[in-house]
Amino acid sequence: MTTARMPSGALPHTAPAAPRQLVPRHSVLVRVTHWVNVLAFSLLLMSGAQIFNAHPRLYWGQYGADNDHAWLSVDSLHGAGGWRGVVHLGPLTVETTGLLGASRVNGALVPRGLPAWLTIPSYQDLAAGRHWHLFFAWLFALNGAVYLVGGALQRHFRRDLLPSLAELAPAHLVQEVVDHARLHFPKGEAARRYNVLQKLTYLGVAFVLLPLMVLTGLTMSPGLDSAFPILLDVFGGRPSARSLHFICAALLVAFVVVHLAMVLLSGVWNNLRSMITGRYAIETEGARP
């Protein structure tokens, strides 16, 4: 919608906005794979939390069980006052009752690694969690393959995501970081393309974190470890792969939080429309009054 269609004089207190123009932003490939990914990632995260709760301890190396040293453990302790949750991270011990190790189900504190609102199903059911996880893992991997092949064929990566050398110049990077911190987002012609921070972030997610999720996930499969023993060498063992799977998932959650914040701050409806219809509104600078 352009402001020109507003009845003149209806909103006397608003400053006259610059004329806006809808420009093509996202291809069908990007839009479809983006939303399939939203669905798959959400359910993988929740079912992954369910699976993690079956053994909320993480190790480095070729083996790791209750008697071995865990670099991260979410412990549930029972004392006179009921259940307490404690997280051990390396040398750190953090009291986490209410969130990790012990959280409320129907008002009562119960022992569980991650809280019920984060897991699917909300109750403890490893078998069901695996059904959800392995189904959406297939959807996620096939969707990712479509994105990577389609994106290469359509030159999406080279055209839209690969930063230019000028963009990678330290001065430019610093300027972009400063602009983002001040919430100054590109306008006009500059808004037609991703800025360099977006490019680097999306490249990191699409080509590093998401493939790592798949590969570390596959390394937890004893069947695939025998078909591709190199997986065990690359990631340093099944327990290490499981730890990396968890760390990458946490980094992806951090990405989603920042991504959603940026979407909200830089114009939620414009961003949402561009990821649904493909069209993004930019202000045409030349026409400013």
Add this chain to the structure above:
Amino acid sequence: MNPNMKFRSGALTPFQSRRRWLAALAAGAGSMALAGCDRAAGDARIDATLRSAEKLTLGSQRLLLDHQPLAREYGERDLSPVFRVNGSSMPASKEYARLLQGGFVDFRLQVDGLVQRPQSLSLAQLKAMKTRSQITRHDCVEGWSAIGKWQGVPLSQVLDLAGLKPGARYVIFHCADNLGETADDSGLYYESIDLLDAYHPQTILAYGMNGRDLPVAHGAPLRLRIERQLGYKQAKYVTRIEVADAYAHLNGGKGGFWEDRGYEWYAGI
């Protein structure tokens, strides 16, 4: 009345009200999603759809494992200092107590079903057959792993001794432990594998662990090692091997104790 006044009387422009409506829709969808997840998780049709992925997993892993690659074998220095005990640690039956007291001298492994020559093998007979020793990783479905050294007779040796009849497709392992703690036999542990895994060189009936006799907590006197699948397939306290064309006639019909309780029959992932 000025038509424009309508916008202000409701305090919202159509554009703003649409925003509110969308926001309410999003919030509603969010809370419904949370409540709906459990309902969806309990829905049989949704569960069946989710479980269809198991066929994809089995099919793709069969393609990748058709040439029978070995699971990674480790060195002595990689052994877990403590190999975690899981599931049953001591079968409760009187028969098992009697065999244990006698040092399993009276133990017999029954081999029957679709075989030419049913067998009843003592531990001494099994130990006299070809042996295989392997240091492998045990991967529990819960997520932990332990490395142990196993010594036993390749399952293929036992199956060849009995001779498979035409139509044989599955090898079923009947166990002495009642993990379901039922009054009848419906809670007895059992497992099943197909012939590709049964004839894998690392699939052994182990009677030794870490250089000693297999401890009771780990399945004495005889347990299955099937190294390309998860821990619940590694049946302990095996007393009888049944060769069959199907497993649907047993207990819950899903081919194993944990399979009857919702876990995948193919546990390669």
